[in-house]
Amino acid sequence: MASVVATSRRHRLTCAECSLHQYGVQPFDMARKLVYSRPADPSLLDELARDHDFVVTGVGACGSCTSGCVRDAVELEARGVPTVAIHTEVFMNSAVAHSAAFGRPDLQFVAVEHPIAAVSDDELRCRATALVDSVAAILVGVAV
Amino acid sequence: MSIQTEVEKALDGLRQGFQADGADLTIVSATPSEVTIQLVGNDETCWDCIVPADQLRTVVESVLRRSVSALETIDLIDPREST
DSSP: OEEEEESSHHHHHHHHHTSOGGGTOOOEEEEEOSOTTSOOOHHHHHHHHHHOSEEEEEEEOSHHHHHHHHHHHHHHHHTTOOEEEEEEGGGHHHHHHHHHHTTOTTOOEEEEOSOOTTSOHHHHHHHHHTTHHHHHHHHTTOOO | OOHHHHHHHHHHHHHHHHHHTTOEEEEEEEOSSEEEEEEEOOTTOOGGGSOOHHHHHHHHHHHHHHHOTTOOEEEEEOGGGGO
């Protein structure tokens, strides 16, 4: 089972489209955290790690949500569940810096065009669909 | 390369994200062993969008210590911590 951790409906939309339906992945859950600038509650992270084969976190579209997404990914990887974090392009350097600062410099990220706040749901789906192969490649360990 | 240039180069990658939120990181002072960085913004800055203060300090220190190994002291002035 796959899961998505996101901070809003639109972020869930982006992540869900990346949840590899086209690869036959199902079922998948979507989890929402309320404080986007901090890691998700440890109990949620424990649950995700226990019940899911991989997790996609996102979307890092500002400094604080990028920080939160990376730290979720760090915490989930530490629990042994493969995790991919999605960020908008302008926050990729911040994501890399966060992963190094919090002990997981090996984390890989997928970038989506910035910004996402003002685009339509259709456009957001389009952008998200374009990410699926990159997410899959990271999850199966193929260099991207 | 001067210490100022080394620090600027190390911070360059991070600054794009801060600028997207209407803020920036500037160098207040830099010596071979000590640097002071300031988070700056204005009335249009999305302060809630900026990396939380404690995490910002961790990330800036991590970036600078990896890039400018001679630094002994890294000070970060964050206006959110004085309000």
